[in-house]
Every structure is written in structure tokens, then in C-alpha cells.
Amino acid sequence: MKHLSEEEQIEMYYGDGSEEARKHLKVCQECAAEFAKFKRSLDAIKSEDVPQRGPDYGDFVWQALRPQLIPYEKKTTGWHGWSWWKLATAAAACLALMTAAFIGGRLWEHRSAGPNDVAGGTNAGNAQPQQRVVLVVLTDHLDRTERLLVQLNHADLRDRSESAQLQTEARELLASNRLYRVSANKEGDPALAGALDRLEGVLAEIANDPHLTAADLERVRKDMNTSGILFEVRVLLTRKPNEEGGPKPAKGVSI
Amino acid sequence: MQGNDHSIVRAVLAGDKEAYGALVRAHSAAAFRVAFRITGNEADAEEIVQEAFLRAYQRLEKFEQRSAFGTWVYRIAVNCALSRMGRPEIEAEYRHGEETDAETKTVQLAAQDADPERVLLGREASAAQEMAMQRLTATEKCAFVLRHLEERSMGEIAEALGVAPNAAKQAVFRAVQKLRRELAPLRGNA
Known part of the structure; x- marks a missing residue:
């Protein structure tokens, strides 16, 4: 069998040796002699005498330490100081409060809501945010339309790429313009409906011509008075949402 | 003793600073012994004892009641001694x-x-022997002192040094090998 290594000897010396190493040491004289030498060498390493401390050494340390210590605060308010039933009571109280708040909130909601709210959701509270969304969408549409008309009025009609770009934009605007016009009619907003109607004509002319030429665009510009429509769009854009007699965007347009 | 120590710890945490004196009196001798064995210097050992008890007091809230206070403060003292030995200027001194x-x-x-x-x-x-001990690293010396002179188990040494048990074992092995090598000529003479 393999003789004991130095590490195994160290383990044996400190009583951590394996059973196998112990057995080997009993049968192998060579290892036993080596281990005896090893043991003697470690036994010789002794601590130098630790200076004796008197019985009052602890007191001496304590007196030196005492002024440096800050007393711990009594844990009257911390969680640790609470007994389990106090914690349970506090938890139950919190739960009861939360339940009461939840039920109260639900009841309040039901009381403050009118019959229409439950049926159709068309009360003033719901209408306001919806109206804002619609106005933003409509304003965006009018903005895009305004840009298109400006472009049309100042475009170099001989430039084919510019014409194609106008046509693409007109096609996109045409579909949404129809929806806005129908909605404006339903809402009884003739100013907006009329402007959108005239605008639709211009957009349709540009969008639906498969061979749009510079001459066609010139004709649209003149015949359909795009400058006048542009003016109308700008007027619509400047109107305030709750202005009386206007397109009544405050009411919004259902889309 | 351990139960008594735990009740003292609870009293200290409840605001009774004076109660800590009993813990200091009970465990300062053991802390001094290990501090002296590691540093080999009486003045350093005394400083380490005070530092260890001060640190223990400051961390008393973190003390786990399932372990013994004496073991805990002993470990802190070993750590203080180790960090003190690791500081070059202190080491030279x-x-x-x-x-x-x-x-x-x-x-x-x-x-x-x-x-x-x-x-x-x-x-x-x-x-x-003094020379040989001085040639050990701080960790090796600490591990050797704890194993050979303080007769602590490998688990305790690992915990005190804050290393894995195998690393503690290797530190003891290295220390023994170095010491035996250093002291071999002396054994030949003897």
C-alpha cells in the first residue's frame, strides 16, 4: 500500500485521519517510524507562555470599554418588542381598514354614477376624455390637410415625384376625411361638415386620377379653389373647442 | 452559562448597558489568550480584546442567539488579530x-x-521557532495557532477566518509544512 503523505500525517496528528490511514500506520513500520518523527517535531512547537491576567482583568477591560458604549434604546416601538397577539391585532385592524375602504369606494362609485353611466357610458365624466381624444385626432387630420394644400398651391407641377407624393398623401387623407365629414353631419356641425366636404372633393380628384399630370393638378388648384379651402381649414384649426357656433369640437365628432 | 449569556444579551439590547460588563468579565481572558497567541504581543493583545468587545457590542443586534456568545466574541477577536497582523506597519512593529x-x-x-x-x-x-512563525502569512499563522495551540476544529477555524473549511485545512497544512522545514536543522542538532 502507498505510504502516508505529509498531509495524511498532519491529519493523523490532529485526529482527523481516515480509518484507512490509521490501519496502515499499525501495519507499516516505515510509516510508523516516520510518523513518530513527525509527531516529535510538531510536539516541540509550543506556545510561548501567555502572560497571566489577574482575576480583575475582566473588570479592567470593562472599565476601559464602558465609556465608549452607547446604551441600546428600549424597543418599545419596534416590531421585535411586539408579542404575537399584538402583531395579529394590528394586522387584523389593517385588513379591516382596507376592506372598509374598498367597499366604501365601490358604494361611492355606484351612488355618484347616473343611470346613463351604467347603460351607455355617455355621461359628462366619460365624454370629456373621449372628446379630447377626438379633438386631437381631428386637429391632426386638419393639420395634414393644411400641409397638403400648401404643398399643392406651391408645388412645382412639372416634378413627377412631387405629384406622386401629393397623390399618396391625398389617398391616405381621403378615407379619414369621409369619416369625419359623416360624423360632423351627424353631430349637426354644418361649418365643419361643409369644409370637409369641399376638402373631400379636392382629395378625391388628386387621389383617384391614375395618370395625374401637372395640368390636372393645375386644374384642381384653379377649379376647386384650393386656396379658399386652405383658408377654411386654417379657420377651423384656430377655433377653440368650446366656441359657440363653430364646428362644436367641444362636443367632439364620433369616429 | 450559555443561557445566562443569552439573557444578558437580551438585557443589554433592552437598554441595560451595565449588563454587558458581565459578558466582558466572563470572556475577556479567552479573548486575550488567543489574541496574544496570534500577535505574540501583550499590548496588541489587550487592544484586540477591547476592540473585539466593542465590535461585539455594536453588532449585538446581529448576534444569533443559537450560538454561544463566548464563541462569537472569540471569533471577533481572531478577526481583529488577523486584520491587525495584515496591516504592514503593525506587522513590522x-x-x-x-x-x-x-x-x-x-x-x-x-x-x-x-x-x-x-x-x-x-x-x-x-x-x-519565533523566526519560523514570523515567516508564515497572517492566515497561516492564525490557522496554525487555532489548530495547534487552541485545539479548535477545522470548522471553527474556517468560521473564525471567514473561509471555506478546505481553505482553512490547506492553511494549516501549509503552516505545518513551512514550520517543519524551517525547524528541521534544529531537530538535526538536537
Whole structure:
């Protein structure tokens, strides 16, 4: 069998040796002699005498330490100081409060809501945010339309790429313009409906011509008075949402 | 004792600072012994004892009641000693101090022993051991002191040094190997 290594000897010396190493040491004289030498060498390493401390050494340390210590605060308010039933009571109280708040909130909601709210959701509270969304969408549409008309009025009609770009934009605007016009009619907003109607004509002319030429665009510009429509769009854009007699965007347009 | 220590700890945490005195009185001797064995310097050991108890007081809320306070503060003392030995300026000072102490000690031995040849051998052995111990790293020396002189288990050593048990074991192995190598010529002479 393999003789004991130095590490195994160290383990044996400190009583951590394996059973196998112990057995080997009993049968192998060579290892036993080596281990005896090893043991003697470690036994010789002794601590130098630790200076004796008197019985009052602890007191001496304590007196030196005492002024440096800050007393711990009594844990009257911390969680640790609470007994389990106090914690349970506090938890139950919190739960009861939360339940009461939840039920109260639900009841309040039901009381403050009118019959229409439950049926159709068309009360003033719901209408306001919806109206804002619609106005933003409509304003965006009018903005895009305004840009298109400006472009049309100042475009170099001989430039084919510019014409194609106008046509693409007109096609996109045409579909949404129809929806806005129908909605404006339903809402009884003739100013907006009329402007959108005239605008639709211009957009349709540009969008639906498969061979749009510079001459066609010139004709649209003149015949359909795009400058006048542009003016109308700008007027619509400047109107305030709750202005009386206007397109009544405050009411919004259902889309 | 352990149960008593735990009730003292609870009292201290409840605001009774004076109760901590009982813990200091009970465990300062053991803390001094290990601090001295690691540093080899009396003044350093005394400082370490105070530092260990101060740190223990400051961390008392983190003390886990399932372990013994004595073991806990002992570990803190070992850590304080280790970090002190790791500081170069302290290490240099400590080595210088050790040389002086070794000298003093051999003088004391000489006074007790009448045989001049034995005195000489004892002095030589003691000096060689001091030198060999000084050549160990701080961790090796700490691990060796805890295993060989304090007779602590590998698990306790690992915990005290904040290393894995295998690393503690390797530190003890390295220390023993180095010491035996250093002291081999002396054994030959003897």
C-alpha cells in the first residue's frame, strides 16, 4: 500500500485521519517510524507562555470599554418588542381598514354614477376624455390637410415625384376625411361638415386620377379653389373647442 | 452559562448597558489568550480584546442567539488579530516587538535554568521557532495557532477566518509544512 503523505500525517496528528490511514500506520513500520518523527517535531512547537491576567482583568477591560458604549434604546416601538397577539391585532385592524375602504369606494362609485353611466357610458365624466381624444385626432387630420394644400398651391407641377407624393398623401387623407365629414353631419356641425366636404372633393380628384399630370393638378388648384379651402381649414384649426357656433369640437365628432 | 449569556444579551439590547460588563468579565481572558497567541504581543493583545468587545457590542443586534456568545466574541477577536497582523506597519512593529520579547523571554529562561548548555539550546530553539512563525502569512499563522495551540476544529477555524473549511485545512497544512522545514536543522542538532 502507498505510504502516508505529509498531509495524511498532519491529519493523523490532529485526529482527523481516515480509518484507512490509521490501519496502515499499525501495519507499516516505515510509516510508523516516520510518523513518530513527525509527531516529535510538531510536539516541540509550543506556545510561548501567555502572560497571566489577574482575576480583575475582566473588570479592567470593562472599565476601559464602558465609556465608549452607547446604551441600546428600549424597543418599545419596534416590531421585535411586539408579542404575537399584538402583531395579529394590528394586522387584523389593517385588513379591516382596507376592506372598509374598498367597499366604501365601490358604494361611492355606484351612488355618484347616473343611470346613463351604467347603460351607455355617455355621461359628462366619460365624454370629456373621449372628446379630447377626438379633438386631437381631428386637429391632426386638419393639420395634414393644411400641409397638403400648401404643398399643392406651391408645388412645382412639372416634378413627377412631387405629384406622386401629393397623390399618396391625398389617398391616405381621403378615407379619414369621409369619416369625419359623416360624423360632423351627424353631430349637426354644418361649418365643419361643409369644409370637409369641399376638402373631400379636392382629395378625391388628386387621389383617384391614375395618370395625374401637372395640368390636372393645375386644374384642381384653379377649379376647386384650393386656396379658399386652405383658408377654411386654417379657420377651423384656430377655433377653440368650446366656441359657440363653430364646428362644436367641444362636443367632439364620433369616429 | 450559555443561557445566562443569552439573557444578558437580551438585557443589554433592552437598554441595560451595565449588563454587558458581565459578558466582558466572563470572556475577556479567552479573548486575550488567543489574541496574544496570534500577535505574540501583550499590548496588541489587550487592544484586540477591547476592540473585539466593542465590535461585539455594536453588532449585538446581529448576534444569533443559537450560538454561544463566548464563541462569537472569540471569533471577533481572531478577526481583529488577523486584520491587525495584515496591516504592514503593525506587522513590522509586531515583528520588532517579538524579537525584543523573545530576547526577554530567553533571559527569563536563563535565570530559571542552571545548565548553560541547556539554556543555550533552549534559547536557540525558541528563537528559531519565533523566526519560523514570523515567516508564515497572517492566515497561516492564525490557522496554525487555532489548530495547534487552541485545539479548535477545522470548522471553527474556517468560521473564525471567514473561509471555506478546505481553505482553512490547506492553511494549516501549509503552516505545518513551512514550520517543519524551517525547524528541521534544529531537530538535526538536537
